[in-house]
Amino acid sequence: MPPRVAAAAPPPRGAGPGAPPAGAAGDIVLIMGPSGSGKTTLLSMVGTLMRPTEGRILIDGQDISALGSADLARLRLRRFGFVFQTFNLLSALTAEENVMLPLLTAGVPRREALERAREALAPLSLGSRLRSLPRDLSGGEKQRVAIARALANDPGLLLADEPTANLDSRTGSEVTLLMCQIACRENRAVVIVSHDPRLRAAAKRVITIEDGRLTHEEEGEHHLNCRMHPPAHRAP
Ligand SMILES: Nc1ncnc2c1ncn2[C@@H]1O[C@H](COP(=O)(O)OP(=O)(O)OP(=O)(O)O)[C@@H](O)[C@H]1O
Numbered sequence: 001m002p003p004r005v006a007a008a009a010p011p012p013r014g015a016g017p018g019a020p021p022a023g024a025a026g027d028i029v030l031i032m033g034p035s036g037s038g039k040t041t042l043l044s045m046v047g048t049l050m051r052p053t054e055g056r057i058l059i060d061g062q063d064i065s066a067l068g069s070a071d072l073a074r075l076r077l078r079r080f081g082f083v084f085q086t087f088n089l090l091s092a093l094t095a096e097e098n099v100m101l102p103l104l105t106a107g108v109p110r111r112e113a114l115e116r117a118r119e120a121l122a123p124l125s126l127g128s129r130l131r132s133l134p135r136d137l138s139g140g141e142k143q144r145v146a147i148a149r150a151l152a153n154d155p156g157l158l159l160a161d162e163p164t165a166n167l168d169s170r171t172g173s174e175v176t177l178l179m180c181q182i183a184c185r186e187n188r189a190v191v192i193v194s195h196d197p198r199l200r201a202a203a204k205r206v207i208t209i210e211d212g213r214l215t216h217e218e219e220g221e222h223h224l225n226c227r228m229h230p231p232a233h234r235a236p
Helices: 039-046 069-079 095-105 110-124 139-151 169-184 197-201
Strands: 021-023 028-032 080-084 157-161 189-193 205-210 213-219
Touching: 028 039, 028 169, 028 197, 039 157, 039 189, 069 080, 080 139, 095 110, 095 139, 110 139, 139 157, 139 169, 157 169, 169 189, 169 197
Parallel strands: 028 189, 028 205, 080 157, 157 189
Antiparallel strands: 205 213
8 A cells, every 4th residue: 555644734723623634645735825825834834844833733644743843853854845936956066966965864875865866856857967056957957856856755745835936837837747747646645835726737626725714625627647657656
């Protein structure tokens, strides 16, 4: 059985009991809402970067609010991948070194980390850009390096904050398809915060929040053609 990683967001103020799960393996949940509505805050709480003042975050049914900082850091490193609007690559490091970083932090030996970084970059069409610095990469290439870095530790849950916001429309569509493949083919849970309506095509569910409250929930369009390939069985 592939691992099921499900995160239940704390009910934003006023959302009522039993807030919906934020994501399950193989699905994309899209969180939309106007600027300042609390999307990034919610994503940061699901990713354990912030602690909720009320409500709970459940990962595989476990309430993580009781965990200490060291356990949360381990959880983040082993189970979560993060993708940001501004890519957040280290400018002095090459593409492969950026991807190696979380592996080295997790204690993977350098040689193996390099091998795994290259394996993560190759399928994202970055095999020829391994030694490039971020300044020599296009926006789409930078975002793909950031996605490879987020996936390097084989996380069950990918959290992405406006992953298409700094990209032109063609590159944004490529990243949308990539997100879809990461969920469907690699069987990961993906939670995306975005203003970008194109991401609806990849989402299983769309949650709208306003002023820190969940105001609407609907099925996503979920019609991108990423189910053509059978999902990979990831190691638990
Ligand atoms: N549930 C909440 N209750 C009270 N305040 C909140 C809540 N959620 C977020 N906030 C506050 O609202 C402000 C804006 O939140 P946030 O940056 O998460 O919004 P956003 O929707 O991601 O905005 P943008 O689209 O502009 O990035 C922050 O100061 C945050 O602390």
